[in-house]
């Protein structure tokens with residue numbers, strides 16, 4: 001979707017559909033990114049209009065600041081404990097609802113918050129839905145300590161998985177290495193295609209120095225895909241976690 005106004009309308013449609021699922025008293029996880037920003041604004045407006053009592057945990061400092069400024073009650077995740085629902089965006093969504101996340105650099109907190117939630121509702125415009133993941137560079141959060149060594153392990157892993165020589169880029173912001181909310185670095189893996197997300201996720205998780213990767217496996221329950229005309233399509237995972245483990 002190249003028209004920014006159309007993309008914005010599609011994101012708003014998805015965000016509104018997700019906010020409509022919120023019930024009074026819920027404990028919510030709030031995502032990060034441009035779609036999540038729209039969602040937080042819609043949520044705050046609805047919460048104020050209907051005097052909803054909500055407890056929110058944010059997936060980034062930016063989201064926490066925005067939500068607080070709009071009057072939502074934001075608390076540390078550990079103060080709330082279990083969440084009823086997390087609403088978050090995604091960079092890519094495949095037919096199993098496996099996601100690539102982390103384009104906004106918040107993948108670590110996003111995954112922790114999603115994992116603490118009863119349900120993860122993904123909100124996105126149609127451009128995010130793909131048959132196979134990997135067109136969007138896969139973000140991998142790494143420690144600054146031993147960066148070269150970690151990167152070498154990642155290169156070896158990619159070579160073992162027949163993905164040798166794919167560019168691995170250290171994310172930059174304003175000419176300096178980008179730092180996450182946790183003070184870590186991000187490597188963006190330009191893979192082109194990810195034939196086996198499970199194997200890649202397992203391989204990345206086994207590398208010392210990798211803090212977390214942007215593959216979200218068996219975390220999303222539904223995806224609400226907005227269209228510029230305001231309609232929304234609901235996607236459900238082809239494989240449920242239970243089936244997956246059977």
Ligand SMILES: O=C(CO)[C@H](O)[C@H](O)COP(=O)(O)O
Nearest residue numbers: 033034035089102103104106
């Ligand atoms: O994972 C994320 C941030 O880390 C975002 O959810 C993802 O990048 C999608 O962002 P946007 O809604 O701006 O397209």
